[in-house]
Amino acid sequence: GVFQEVNLELARQAILKSSRDNGYIDAKIVDIARTAEYSQLDKRNYLTLTYYVEEGEVWTFGGVSVVGSEIFPEERLLAMMKSKKGSTVNMSRLQSDYQAVADVYYQNGYINNEIRMDQDRNEETRVLSIIINIIERGRAYIENIIIRGAKKTDLAVILRALPFETGDVFSSSRIREGLMSLTNLRSFSNVTPETPAGSVPGLYDLVLNLTEQNTIDLRLGFSLTGATEGVPVAGFIRFADTNLAGKGLELAGEVSLGQTQQKVTVSYSDPWMLGPNWGAGISLSLDRSDKTGIPIDMAGPVFSGTEPNRVPDPYDGHYVFRDSTALANYNSANGKSFKLGDAYPGTPSATEIANYRLVTDYAYAGGSSALDSSNTMKYTNWDITLGLNTGKRERTPIGWFSWTVYGSVELNFVEYDQSKYRPFDAVLRDNYNKFLFINSLGGKLALDGRDITFDPGNGYYVSQGATLVGGLLGGTRHYIQTSSNIQAYLTLFDLPVTDTWGWKEVLAFNTSLDLIWPNFFNWGDGSSSPKFGDNFVASDRLLYTNQMTVARGWPSAGNGEALWNTWLELRMPIVPQLLSFDMYGEAVRLMQDRNRIFDFGARNWNEGWMFGIGAGLRLLNPSLPLRLYIGKRFSLDNAGNVVWQKGNLGADSTPGSGVDLILAFSLTN
Numbered sequence: 001g002v003f004q005e006v007n008l009e010l011a012r013q014a015i016l017k018s019s020r021d022n023g024y025i026d027a028k029i030v031d032i033a034r035t036a037e038y039s040q041l042d043k044r045n046y047l048t049l050t051y052y053v054e055e056g057e058v059w060t061f062g063g064v065s066v067v068g069s070e071i072f073p074e075e076r077l078l079a080m081m082k083s084k085k086g087s088t089v090n091m092s093r094l095q096s097d098y099q100a101v102a103d104v105y106y107q108n109g110y111i112n113n114e115i116r117m118d119q120d121r122n123e124e125t126r127v128l129s130i131i132i133n134i135i136e137r138g139r140a141y142i143e144n145i146i147i148r149g150a151k152k153t154d155l156a157v158i159l160r161a162l163p164f165e166t167g168d169v170f171s172s173s174r175i176r177e178g179l180m181s182l183t184n185l186r187s188f189s190n191v192t193p194e195t196p197a198g199s200v201p202g203l204y205d206l207v208l209n210l211t212e213q214n215t216i217d218l219r220l221g222f223s224l225t226g227a228t229e230g231v232p233v234a235g236f237i238r239f240a241d242t243n244l245a246g247k248g249l250e251l252a253g254e255v256s257l258g259q260t261q262q263k264v265t266v267s268y269s270d271p272w273m274l275g276p277n278w279g280a281g282i283s284l285s286l287d288r289s290d291k292t293g294i295p296i297d298m299a300g301p302v303f304s305g306t307e308p309n310r311v312p313d314p315y316d317g318h319y320v321f322r323d324s325t326a327l328a329n330y331n332s333a334n335g336k337s338f339k340l341g342d343a344y345p346g347t348p349s350a351t352e353i354a355n356y357r358l359v360t361d362y363a364y365a366g367g368s369s370a371l372d373s374s375n376t377m378k379y380t381n382w383d384i385t386l387g388l389n390t391g392k393r394e395r396t397p398i399g400w401f402s403w404t405v406y407g408s409v410e411l412n413f414v415e416y417d418q419s420k421y422r423p424f425d426a427v428l429r430d431n432y433n434k435f436l437f438i439n440s441l442g443g444k445l446a447l448d449g450r451d452i453t454f455d456p457g458n459g460y461y462v463s464q465g466a467t468l469v470g471g472l473l474g475g476t477r478h479y480i481q482t483s484s485n486i487q488a489y490l491t492l493f494d495l496p497v498t499d500t501w502g503w504k505e506v507l508a509f510n511t512s513l514d515l516i517w518p519n520f521f522n523w524g525d526g527s528s529s530p531k532f533g534d535n536f537v538a539s540d541r542l543l544y545t546n547q548m549t550v551a552r553g554w555p556s557a558g559n560g561e562a563l564w565n566t567w568l569e570l571r572m573p574i575v576p577q578l579l580s581f582d583m584y585g586e587a588v589r590l591m592q593d594r595n596r597i598f599d600f601g602a603r604n605w606n607e608g609w610m611f612g613i614g615a616g617l618r619l620l621n622p623s624l625p626l627r628l629y630i631g632k633r634f635s636l637d638n639a640g641n642v643v644w645q646k647g648n649l650g651a652d653s654t655p656g657s658g659v660d661l662i663l664a665f666s667l668t669n
Contacts, residue, residue: 003047008032010495010503015051023058023088025128030054059089062122062129064097069134071110077101077132089128101132109139109169112202140170142206143198149210153187157248158210160272161185163395170195170204177395182210184453187243189213189577215243234258248272250281261289269389278392285385291540292378293558295371295424305426311362312424313375319344320364323357330356359593366607367592368559377423379416381540385409399449399459410438412476427476439475442467444483454668455577455620456489457506469541471519477541478519485512504573511566514543515594543590551588551610553631553662560590560608562597571618583615584629605636606643618666625666632659 012029019027033050063085066074080100083093098117105113114135121128145166147158162178164171175193182191190211195204217240240252253266269281295312297303303310309317320343321327331338344358352358362370391404414431416423423429430436444465450456463485470478487510494504544558545551550565567586574581588610591597596607614631633645634656644656651658 006497008049010497011049011051013495015053017092019053019055020089020091021093022090023060024055025059025089025091026056028054057126059126059128061085061087061089061094062120062127064130064132066101066132067134068136071136072104077104080104094130098130098132103172105134105136106172107174109141109171110137111140111170111172111204112137138202140202140204142166142168142170143203144205146205146207147210148207150212152212152246153210153243153248154246157185157243157246158182158208160276170206175206180451182208185243185248186454187212187215187248216241234261260292261287263287263289274390275392277394278390280390281388283385283387285383285387287381287383287385289381289383290378291381293368293371293373293376294379294428294540295368296375296377296421297424298422302422303424305429309360310424311360312371315360315362315365317360317362319348319353319358320361321356322359322364326355326357363592369557377416377421379414379421379423379428382411382413382415384411396447399447402446402448404444404446404465405441406443407441408439410440411435412438431476436476437474438469438477439473440467440469441473442481450487450489452577455573455580456487456508457491457504459489461485461487469519471521479541480517480519482515482517483512484514486510506571506573508569508571509567512564513597514563515597516542516561517594545588545590545610547662548664549667551590552584552586552612552614552627552629552664553633553660554588554610554612557590557610559592561594562589562591564589564597574617578620580618580620581615582618582627582629584613584631586610586612605640606638609635611635612660614660614662616662620666625668627662627664627666629662629664630659631662 012032015029016027029051031052033052035048035050037046037048038044039046061083064078064081064083066077069077080103081097082100083090083097094117098115102115105111105115114133114137116133118131118133119128120131142164143166145159145162147155150158159165161181163181164174164178168174179191179193182188188210190209192209194207194209196207198204217238220237221235234256235258236254236256238252238254240250242250244251248271250269250271251267254264256263263285264287265283265285267281267283269279271277271279273280297310297312299313301316303317307317309319311317320341321330321338322340324340327338327340330336341364343361344352344356348356348358385408387406387408389404389406391402393400393402395401412431413433413435414428415433418432442465444463446461446463448459448461450459450461463483465483467481467483469480470476471480487508489509490507492505492507494502496502540558542558543560543563544556545554545560545563546556547554550563551557565586565588567584569582569584572581573579589597589608590610591608599607610633612631612633614629616627616629616631618627619625630649632647635643635645637643646656647658647660649659649661
């Protein structure tokens with residue numbers, strides 16, 4: 001790369017750190033030689049840097065002793081040490097050990113203690129021992145909390161976000177937690193504390209200097225819709241205020257107008273409506289959309305909707321062999337020579353379907369992806385939805401625990417040309433030209449250990465949700481959806497480069513699994529008796545991918561009973577909390593049969609998988625959470641070999657050529 005003088009010091013620090021973390025505690029760099037050479041081929045100068053290092057001898061760790069500790073027993077302090085006696089000295093680990101011991105005091109309010117780490121060096125044996133000298137003093141307490149710079153935000157909104165109050169012990173960990181809580185409000189661009197002495201020794205004022213930022217988002221623009229027909233662009237006007245009237249209330253509204261979808265949404269929420277950290281909200285939406293690629297059932301056989309082998313046109317629902325191992329077992333036991341894809345002789349029983357892993361001809365062909373336009377239809381869908389939600393957050397030693405309960409009542413209206421089409425989904429046929437109710441009730445449990453919720457540097461997030469649609473609630477759709485999510489974040493390093501910017505790399509991981517299950521009960525439609533284990537799901541209610549949020553850059557796909565989304569990202573903040581450069585790898589699987597989501601057997605690597613790698617920019621503005629990538633998509637064939645996909649930039653006639661320009665959106669929990 002291009003030579004920069006500032007990198008010399010970064011490299012020097014890195015070399016010394018590596019040496020001192022491997023026992024060479026006296027290592028020093030005695031010289032840095034520079035050799036310049038001009039390349040006639042490249043027409044540029046190349047600079048070779050040679051670092052001359054005197055490492056000295058390897059030192060062994062001789063243990064640690066604590067002097068002056070009376071408030072806390074020495075055993076508790078020594079338990080914080082990770083360094084082991086007899087091991088090679090690691091100076092970074094020793095410094096972390098020292099900080100861990102000091103934090104025991106600081107987190108309990110003993111911020112006036114003098115804590116010093118001294119070295120005891122035995123030059124003959126090359127053994128380094130550590131002595132932690134402590135001069136203990138009394139606890140410190142918060143005398144006053146002083147807020148400066150808050151002009152719009154109410155004082156009560158700020159104080160309720162803090163995990164401490166006047167008179168509490170001056171705990172360093174609680175102070176840090178409070179600063180993070182204020183940052184996560186996203187009402188302040190900067191939060192800076194000061195701790196001047198109070199009126200008497202042992203008392204301190206906590207001064208919080210806040211810089212308020214705009215919390216109103218008013219935008220007029222265009223967005224990609226992911227529509228497969230017509231113009232995939234929608235114009236929108238959006239208003240949102242996440243700190244309405246300075247009360248911490250959230251009010252939002254949006255009107256989106258596209259060729260295939262038009263939607264109006266209004267929502268309001270108060271995070272403290274029902275008590276401390278116990279919020280509630282309401283939303284109302286009107287949505288009109290054109291649904292395309294819907295399977296039909298018009299040619300023989302025509303299914304009523306209850307047959308176990310019901311399939312759309314042009315398939316007839318006969319069972320075929322799809323698994324090579326099961327097929328070999330059948331051929332061996334019956335003296336046959338069937339091949340994969342051949343029809344099973346006769347009508348199989350449920351046991352035979354399971355034992356020989358049979359699927360319908362429709363599923364074997366690839367499900368909805370195997371349907372061409374001549375065997376699909378479109379319809380117009382109208383939805384009026386009223387939603388209510390409530391939830392509470394509780395602070396725990398390992399993160400924020402939260403529960404959420406949400407429900408909605410939806411009026412759904414479907415219209416299409418009945419003289420030309422008969423939808424495969426019985427629910428769509430019943431919904432034709434009339435309003436029907438769709439009722440849902442769900443809940444979610446979550447544990448959030450992230451440091452900053454909208455751009456974590458460290459921590460984790462775990463959640464489990466379930467939504468009951470119909471069933472005991474009544475209505476015309478009957479299924480259960482479960483959603484599981486695990487996220488983890490780790491700062492690999494954070495090196496200062498200038499006074500205002502550091503080179504930071506964060507490793508981010510996510511895996512989520514969504515499943516559609518049969519409802520355990522529904523009341524029937526008045527003409528039939530209640531049913532147990534019924535699954536009555538229209539195709540537009542099944543799971544799908546969206547090229548802007550899940551399976552980045554891939555064409556939208558739907559009709560899934562299972563969706564597994566896993567990604568790994570390496571993030572480098574360019575402007576902290578505003579702009580980041582990210583590299584990603586992604587693996588997404590969408591399956592029409594939820595029981596096969598973890599099926600990795602023969603002939604399954606090319607079923608439902610969508611992979612991608614890439615890099616680009618991520619905006620952290622909550623009102624414009626865009627990502628712009630240059631990426632490359634690929635799939636796998638039956639043998640697990642990579643099959644590169646043709647991109648939308650720089651592609652030629654060669655299969656798999658070109659790359660993708662990908663516009664995506666950031667979604668946060």
